[in-house]
Amino acid sequence: MNDTSRAYDVVVVGAGPAGENVADRTSAAGLTSVIVENELLGGECSFWACEPSKALLRPVVARADARRVPGLRRAVQGPLDVPAVFAHRDKMAAYWKDDDQVDWLESVSVDLVRGHGRLDGPRQVVVETGSGDTIRLTARHAVCVATGTVTAFPDLPGLDTVRPWTNRDATAARHVPDRLAVVGGGVVAVEMATAFQALGSQVTMLVRGTKGILNRMEPFAGEMVTEALREAGAELRFGTSVTGVVRENGAGSPVRITLDDGQSLVADEILFATGRAPHTQDIGLETVGLNPGSWLEVDDSFRVTDVPDGWLYAVGDVNHRALMTHQGKYQARIAGPLIAARAKDEPLDDGRWGAHAPTADSAAVPQVVFCEPEVTSVGLTTQEAERAGRRVDVVDYDIGRLAGAVQYADGYSGKARVLIDTDRNTIVGVTFVGPGTQELLYSATVAITSEMPVDRLWHAVPAFPTISEVWLRILETYRDRAAR
Template sequence: MEREVDVVVVGGGPVGENVADRARAAGLEVVLVEHQLVGGECSYWACVPSKTLLRSAAALRAAKRVAGSAEAVTGTLDVAAVLKRRDYWVSDWSDTGAVGWLESVGIELERGHGRLAGERRVIVGRDGTEPLTLVARHAVAVSPGSDPVIPPIPGLAGARPWTSRDATSVRHPPRRLAIIGGGVVAAEMATAYAGFGIEVTVLARSSLLRNMEPFAGDAVVAGLRGLGASVRVGASVTGVGRNDADEVIVTLDDGSTVIADEVLVATGRRPRTTALGVESVGLEPGTWIDVDDTMLVTGATGNAERPWLYAVGDVNHRALLTHQGKYQARATGDLIAARALGRPVDTAPWGAHVATADHSAVPEVVFAEPECVSVGFTAAAAERAGRSVRVADVELGAVSGAGILADDYEGRARLVVDAHAGTVIGATFVGQDVAELLQAATIAIVGEVPVDRLWHAVPAFPTVSEAWLRLLEALGRPGSPATQVASGDRRDDLATDGPGVTAGDGEAAA
């Protein structure tokens, strides 16, 4: 069977949905191919369930941090109610609603495994039915996502390890959980399960959250220990197995062991390109797909002469975050439509059809204890990139809005400023409920707002956003001597700890 359509999208997660939606809204005929649940990893096994698992315990901790409400909290967390709420938010792992949305906007769904079969051709393998070949008149967009990596640790694969899917879809939480890894998934799931009252042990080969400023990871280590979790930094796992009692035995390089009921592996991601048929268009299976800023695949057969193949989301390895993938998808869907319909194409930096922000303005939220958020450069990354930087740090506990939010509030904020351009190029916030501070920083970076102009963006009193005023004061008022402090110079109100480490672990946010 063979059909010709305008656009074929392989992968029905949030990224693929957005590509399809933008192309269909322009009037193109779009077929979306998905073999699992429409809505993808984020909706059923990552972002949505993980945040619902985290929220109840976070709300309980917040209540206990305020005199008056603290005295009213007399019970413990109802884990069964948390899991029931999680089930509601993942629609009991049914995609009926998502499929209904596709139908409502005129996007056709083909259930099955989609793989490339040459230029503009996608074969859909369907259970119990003859395969269908879709031929795209204009474009194919692949957004298959990524899978967790199980590292080659002796005995690990045979020990029935959990991945993030197991952790977020749990029905009966174990009594003891060991977590191998130090990235976002490790930090968030350690926070969630420790919040359940479970015995959690985190085994991180290096620091936690090493793609952020060092103080973020340090704060999460302290926060997890405050929840009763054990965090072992610098621990290398040399072997994993199960004993006769079906307990997991994790052996470390110092000869010590950790005993748990389950072990969660959170050590990175790999692209779902092994069975995608990329070899049929000159690409290497099992590897990340290279793209330009319009998500056009570089090196694919026929793509240079007449653009047709796009790779969007995790699979291009630019930013393994749902919101960044959807950002790419909006630009890509619009670009496919513009090229198909002969409309103007805008591929200049910050143009309508490019994902420029993937390079310098990627916001990330880690819903750990405490929350850690960042966007843009860390201080160290900016210096490695050859930028002359000025750094301002503020203790959030000194901000009146934070003190009202929670008694004895603890947190920290950092701005990284390009000393020559006079604009913010990085920001990090650590503390309770700091996620809501991130968009302002993202706007400042994307808009290249001069720091001197930010003095006129007045934060409301009394809110945690007053941290912005404190950060500007740390940098120095416009025209004051402090504004002339060069990179490498240090004052009491500038950062004094070592440069951050930004090399990520390739791990997608849970």
């Protein structure tokens, strides 16, 4: 082995949270591991998504909560301190330096090669370093791709000349545009619209579909967030597509946006949050018989299904199972020990909820939208349950009726929905909308993954007066309905 040719048990391409966890878990199991990264260790989540976006949103939500508390309203009527918000955002993004991540990687005995990694046939990864060197890495047991996703742009002529914002530009912004157009209605679009409207932008959301925002969640979630955004001053247009964009006076000038109905509007910046595409365009997929730019379809052991001999794995967003950081890390915590077990010819624990089974990717995926009001969900929605042929009772409750909610904020507005599988008497889906509901999500996740019978949940007593008392009220509603 020399500087230009090295062999490891496992080669991981991509050092976001998923890739880091695969490398950590395989190393902890006694395998030699190396990770390849062309950008910052920690990936999108640490520097351009989860961490900086929530730093932007936290003061927005905290101010909204405070304004509902008697005795605090007058103290929080002024505008947000934008430089202070940005300074906190910078701190949470570690000032876009990955020194701590590098130190951690060394502490868990994982090697690092910085550069652009590409597959080069079975078990081979070639890395072009920033200094122009080429390093060939050979994997004895597995190569794991964890390269994540990039912004999916629509096919619009001249879009690149406009230099539109992506999530990276929004979360790392150095100024607040007077007018911000947000194209899309998903999580990124909603969160950034919430943040920048509160920071001082006049936000216009352009949503192609007619079903509203957050349309993969329960309909009432999008409806409640739409109402809150409009009350905050944002404009939301549904059933609207962008057909053209141009900066008429060159770089730095406003963007003129043409819509499919012939109308136009002008914004200082335009953010495209129209979905994600797999970051696989230039990682050598063609050398192992796959199409560049494609999602990597995997089985339940995270092996890429269309590659023979089972040496290629994919975890995190790139496999399209669940595009969330915590799910990518969950997959990695399963894939790492699984790769090690196969390397050592040990038996797999791959039954339902087994140590080597990603059951939660289909049964209990938790999600929080950090907007105002907060939206949290785990498991199935009503529509998903219907499509799957599951017989469920839908139990709704007005969270604002709780004593804990009234204590939390005057005029609290929120809603809970729980889906109960009538055949098994277990909870299979939960959605909460309202201030402070993100802290209810783990209890919902535990209820689903433990498959706890509803009868036993009666004995999980919520403290009074807290918002968690919603669990008791949901069960009472379900009981009273059954008694009629």
